Amino acid sequence: MATVQDIEIRDSAARTAQAADELQDVQGDKMVLNMGPSHPATHGVLRIVLELDGEIITRADPDVGYLHRGDEKIAENMTYTQFIPYTDRLDYLAPLANNVAYALAVEKLLGIEKDLPLRCQYIRVMCAELARISAHLLGLGAFAMDMGAVTVFLLIFTEREKIYNLAEAISGARFTTSYTRIGGVMRDLPPGWLDQCQKFCDEFIPALSEVETLLTRNRIWVDRVRNLAVISRADAVDYGLSGPNLRGSGVEWDLRKNQPYLCYPDLEFDIPTGSIGDCYDRYLVRMEEMRQSVRILQQCIQKIPGGADNKTNELVNVPDGKVVLPPKQKVMTKMEELIHQFILVTQGMNCPPGEIYFGHENPKGELGFYINSRGGGTPYRMKIRAPSFVNLSIIPKIFPGCLISDTVAILGSLDFVMGECDR
């Protein structure tokens, strides 16, 4: 008895051609259909104006900006530290990763990124990877749910809940973490956190494998996502895609490897890439990235200086009173610390004039901060390079020729967040 069955997959061109034949009789004038901004498959407030010929999309015009809050303007009017909570609200599915990205950017401006204590670097890497798993899980769950596989959505939320618990344990908040500070983190890991994290890692891989059995070889799933919205290597680079969308098209580019920061050079992990660049490849890349993130987490748990309870009193902040708030007890008893505290809170740290760009490998892609400083505690101009914004700009290129029911699959595979896109 045969146990392996061949799956026949027609490419999108063939499907489109067949659909076009069937629709020959009813083809007439083109119709304009408005999708969003409040549509369950647009994951927030994306609006797409679709021009349809029957069921086939002939033109797509994404309309973004419904969630624009003027973050860049706000940043010009507050100190660097005060902007940290705003970074939570960029990619609100991975606030910890945004915190890390922003802190690293300001530290680059200050020139202290090499002075970060090793324990702090490990903590930040763990935060970023937990955020990556959490964001990919939600991306995957929403993607699958839009395609009718609601079970996946429920399964992944069990796992995400554990990540939220971990985030809550370190930062006190489940969602808006604001965990990093310029020059370090808010506080050291709480007791038992590493064990909890280890437990999560152990339970996560079987759970992910279970999800994978529901999708990866599922006939319906494969039929709907394979060969759909193929983005060629050249297009992916030309349109500035980043993250899993870029790697899905076969471009091996990951800032953690190519422009290493924090302690990533000390950690072993692989960069998965796709071969065709279709929705299925992007899905597979995200699945593998989660496994790699767990691999990174497990190495961090082993290697973190100070271990679980930090008996050796490793620092988690840069020991510089002009950047990081001094300990409360010293502020209350020592003159110099009191002055530092006062200056830091009222005016912010004194950044040198100059301009830097720092790109961080966020779950959605490259989250970059361009900071133009004229000295002092506030940026003169801060541009946020949001990966979702750039990733969405390829929609007018890949939508035409697809069926209207493919839109939800393509949007799910692009995995964007409007909070970050609109800033």
Added chain:
Amino acid sequence: MLPSELAQKLKTRFGDLISGPAEFRGEITLKIADAEKIVEVCRYAKNNLDFNYLVDISSVDNYGEDPRWTVVYHLRGLTHGGELRLKTDVGEEKSELPTVTTVWKTADWHEREIYDMMGIRFRGHPDLRRILMWEGYPYFPLRKDFPLAGKPSELPGVAFTQPAPLEGGPFITVAGGEDAIHREPRVRNPEE
């Protein structure tokens, strides 16, 4: 090849047009004297120096200075991994420079955003419309003379028109201002 060598190559090719390189925190910045030549420089950088990836375009409002605008391009070569920043100034009267969408497609939305936020136009852009604000919005909110509190505009009830977007928000006061009103950034209006 190191970014500094690539910058040097660009400089040899274009001579006086390019000043720099300035280095800060390991990043190389080149300044292009004539904004009209930006496409030429970018095309050369892409075709001959393999800067195939445009990371970002941003803009700076040097309010009160001349020229008023600076447009900043972040280039990256995915094959050699080098990065380069190109800057060019644009005067307020003209507020226009050629588009680089012909070099990298990703420039499309970046340029639309700059037009939307700063009001700098890109000549030859295929579809220069507002992107984050709505069509018909009369101001350019990232300009330094646009107050943080916002300005009244059409579409009442849809868009925010009242001041104090975050009452009691954490905006810093500027140390040394005359009184509380002058120290409060939401009330500060650069036009006065």
